[in-house]
Amino acid sequence: MSTGPYVLRVNGHDHEVPDAHLGESLLWVLRERLGLPGSKNACEEGECGSCSVQVDGDLVCSCLVLAAAAVGREVTTIEGLAPDGELADVQRAFIEAGAVQCGFCTPGLLMAIDTLLDDLPDDGAEPDDLTVREAISGNLCRCTGYGRILAAVSIAAGIRREHGA
Amino acid sequence: MTIARTLDDACAALAEHPDALLLAGGTDLMVGVNRGQVRFDHVVVLDRVDELRGWRRDGDELVLGAGLTYAEMGRGELPTLVPALAQAARTVGSPQIRNAGTLGGNIATSSPAGDTLPVLAALDATIVLRTSNGTRRLALDRFVTGVKQNALEPGELIEAVRVPVLDGPQEFLKVGTRNAMVISVASLALVVDGAGRNVRVGLGSVAPVPVRAVEAEAHIGGCIDWDAASVPDIAAVDRFAELVVEAAHPIDDHRGSAAYRNHAVGVLARRALLRAFPGSAP
Numbered sequence: 438m439s440t441g442p443y444v445l446r447v448n449g450h451d452h453e454v455p456d457a458h459l460g461e462s463l464l465w466v467l468r469e470r471l472g473l474p475g476s477k478n479a480c481e482e483g484e485c486g487s488c489s490v491q492v493d494g495d496l497v498c499s500c501l502v503l504a505a506a507a508v509g510r511e512v513t514t515i516e517g518l519a520p521d522g523e524l525a526d527v528q529r530a531f532i533e534a535g536a537v538q539c540g541f542c543t544p545g546l547l548m549a550i551d552t553l554l555d556d557l558p559d560d561g562a563e564p565d566d567l568t569v570r571e572a573i574s575g576n577l578c579r580c581t582g583y584g585r586i587l588a589a590v591s592i593a594a595g596i597r598r599e600h601g602a
Numbered sequence: 603m604t605i606a607r608t609l610d611d612a613c614a615a616l617a618e619h620p621d622a623l624l625l626a627g628g629t630d631l632m633v634g635v636n637r638g639q640v641r642f643d644h645v646v647v648l649d650r651v652d653e654l655r656g657w658r659r660d661g662d663e664l665v666l667g668a669g670l671t672y673a674e675m676g677r678g679e680l681p682t683l684v685p686a687l688a689q690a691a692r693t694v695g696s697p698q699i700r701n702a703g704t705l706g707g708n709i710a711t712s713s714p715a716g717d718t719l720p721v722l723a724a725l726d727a728t729i730v731l732r733t734s735n736g737t738r739r740l741a742l743d744r745f746v747t748g749v750k751q752n753a754l755e756p757g758e759l760i761e762a763v764r765v766p767v768l769d770g771p772q773e774f775l776k777v778g779t780r781n782a783m784v785i786s787v788a789s790l791a792l793v794v795d796g797a798g799r800n801v802r803v804g805l806g807s808v809a810p811v812p813v814r815a816v817e818a819e820a821h822i823g824g825c826i827d828w829d830a831a832s833v834p835d836i837a838a839v840d841r842f843a844e845l846v847v848e849a850a851h852p853i854d855d856h857r858g859s860a861a862y863r864n865h866a867v868g869v870l871a872r873r874a875l876l877r878a879f880p881g882s883a884p
Contacts, residue, residue, distance in 0.1 A: 438642075
């Protein structure tokens with residue numbers, strides 16, 4: 438069944454989705470119809486977190502969002518973290534910590550960590566280890582063992598504390 | 603597709619398309635859609651219906667909107683008012699899943715492993731169902747009828763869940779292979795009604811539907827020193843755990859054996875009771 442054309446707001450811009458199939462996930466539409474392949478497609482059941490995006494500021498798995506039902510929502514993808522090509526704080530922190538190996542999980546983790554830092558209380562304190570581990574518990578990485586990812590969160594929290602979001 | 607803005611919108615769309623798919627958080631449904639196992643001609647999207655969101659207090663009860671997310675169950679006053687529900691919500695999936703998945707979705711999916719269901723069973727929750735013709739109420743044990751089977755009629759949706767505010771400790775415990783992203787192997791909710799002087803126990807993942815351990819409840823109710831908040835006779839705690847195990851009817855499956863699940867609910871029963879009545883002899 439076709440949906441007819443609809444408009445999704447992604448990274449601050451309206452994107453027309455012409456005549457899609459009703460059952461398409463947001464992840465599919467981002468990657469295959471809007472040319473935004475940064476969100477990765479792996480499990481398609483919410484287990485791996487590699488498709489994580491923000492919808493109205495909340496971290497969600499884009500594979501579990503019905504694309505046509507996201508009309509009127511603000512969707513932010515990994516491409517929206519660095520809109521003018523300058524790396525975001527979380528991206529710089531990942532490079533500095535060496536937190537990227539194969540890179541497949543990286544976009545989803547960056548979105549999860551960006552959300553964590555956005556949602557921190559304004560007291561300037563670094564998030565404790567349990568808070569960080571819980572914040573990234575929905576993102577699987579099979580390369581790094583997470584050690585350098587945790588180090589990157591600490592670096593990113595420091596950058597954001599100094600410079601703001 | 604209908605993106606409903608009000609309950610009347612949603613009910614009208616359902617009246618017109620009684621077999622439409624109801625979409626709330628999507629965390630269960632979209633898995634089937636992505637696999638091509640769930641096919642549909644019409645979908646009614648519920649996540650923008652304000653009347654389904656949030657919760658309110660109504661006397662001694664809470665009215666929890668069907669659209670309440672797991673993340674919302676752990677925020678604000680709810681962890682104080684229904685601690686076991688907040689604890690259960692915390693064990694669901696990951697932050698991504700908890701931001702999307704809803705109470706109404708958990709109930710409508712009616713999985714034996716639904717994490718809120720043992721809590722709702724222990725609380726004697728009432729499910730409020732709505733059609734374009736009005737509402738009806740069903741107790742949870744009348745609503746969930748089998749593995750992923752329930753009493754929801756075509757054209758009907760879950761509007762809310764009513765649970766009591768009890769004065770007494772509550773515990774939710776769940777066994778799984780890690781903290782995040784776990785479908786429960788066995789779970790147990792224990793709630794204490796201090797005013798009614800009773801203890802109620804709901805079990806998950808050990809039967810086709812959520813189970814109440816009524817004999818265990820009746821036994822332990824008479825063994826508690828309510829003024830000291832303790833169970834003075836530790837043998838009564840052991841008997842309580844045995845009776846909880848007897849209430850379970852688990853099967854062997856890929857997540858665990860029946861024998862393990864029986865063992866697990868016994869351990870959970872004892873642990874939950876001793877946490878609720880910390881003055882008890884060890």
